[in-house]
Amino acid sequence: MTAYPIAKELQQRLEQRLGTVHARQRLGIENEHQQHVFSRSGKFFHLENWYSLHAVIRQCVRMAGLHGRGQTNTTKIAVRQHRFFLRQLPEAFNGLRILHLSDLHVDMYPPAIHALIERLQEVDYDLCVMTGDYRARTFGDIDHAMEVLASVRSHLRGPVYGVLGNHDSIRMVPAMEDMGISMLLNENMAIEKQGQTIYLAGIDDAHFFRVDNIEKSLASIPDDSIRILLSHTPEVYRQAAHAGCDIFLCGHTHGGQICLPGGMPLTLDSRCPRKLGNGAWQYHRMQGYTSVGAGTSIVNIRLNCMPEITVHTLSNKKPSTAMSSFC
Numbered sequence: 001m002t003a004y005p006i007a008k009e010l011q012q013r014l015e016q017r018l019g020t021v022h023a024r025q026r027l028g029i030e031n032e033h034q035q036h037v038f039s040r041s042g043k044f045f046h047l048e049n050w051y052s053l054h055a056v057i058r059q060c061v062r063m064a065g066l067h068g069r070g071q072t073n074t075t076k077i078a079v080r081q082h083r084f085f086l087r088q089l090p091e092a093f094n095g096l097r098i099l100h101l102s103d104l105h106v107d108m109y110p111p112a113i114h115a116l117i118e119r120l121q122e123v124d125y126d127l128c129v130m131t132g133d134y135r136a137r138t139f140g141d142i143d144h145a146m147e148v149l150a151s152v153r154s155h156l157r158g159p160v161y162g163v164l165g166n167h168d169s170i171r172m173v174p175a176m177e178d179m180g181i182s183m184l185l186n187e188n189m190a191i192e193k194q195g196q197t198i199y200l201a202g203i204d205d206a207h208f209f210r211v212d213n214i215e216k217s218l219a220s221i222p223d224d225s226i227r228i229l230l231s232h233t234p235e236v237y238r239q240a241a242h243a244g245c246d247i248f249l250c251g252h253t254h255g256g257q258i259c260l261p262g263g264m265p266l267t268l269d270s271r272c273p274r275k276l277g278n279g280a281w282q283y284h285r286m287q288g289y290t291s292v293g294a295g296t297s298i299v300n301i302r303l304n305c306m307p308e309i310t311v312h313t314l315s316n317k318k319p320s321t322a323m324s325s326f327c
Contacts, residue, residue: 102232188201255268258305
């Protein structure tokens, strides 16, 4: 088996869209990764690609009598409501609702995607952000994942913005933008309303590919503007905080996905403090939120860590009730 080639036309489109250096860097790393996966050389190791381990995890869960429950849990997607307080938020954006989707892994388990689409009909929001990991594998063909993602996109209202994760290929970008997802790859976009502006920025994957560039993503944003940064992983929280980001939205960790009673994760697969592993957190003046994700990775099981989609409400007035809740 060989790595999937990229058509010359697609490479040219990516170079025009991202710049020659970024496109060739990302494509080169992806190509080497796929070659090593197919040759089983042991380099570019991903837990997701260790398929014998997947079988071991499934067998252990079955022996514990938890497989059926864990699989059913993947379809019980919670809608979480969360509020960000920003004193300097322009009045036009007071009450803005941002739907946050992460780690969909759309081609992993069809019943979970059907449940996601049903849940999307129940939520109200003004715009949607997606923080990466759209497919199940970290290599190979993208066509099926893009087909399922297009189905999910058809059920989303309003503007949709996204960044790539460590499972994603740069080859997905043209297809995602063609279906109406504005990808932010070390870029930013002004969100305007009633003559006032806030900024949404996004970085390319900082976990595996390490082609993130926060400085570039924030370039040209006025210092006194509200900056919301999208990242797949929370690992670059320090850099984001010191760069002056106000809000940091991410995923990647799955909250552990398989957790001990009480929600204690066995692993977060992320180089960051455990307190940043799920939900709301703060670092210096920057507020953050790590989604546990709507999908699953490695095995389609969740234990003591239910999947979620999140609606973040921006406010310039202090809330009088608890910051977040489930519905």
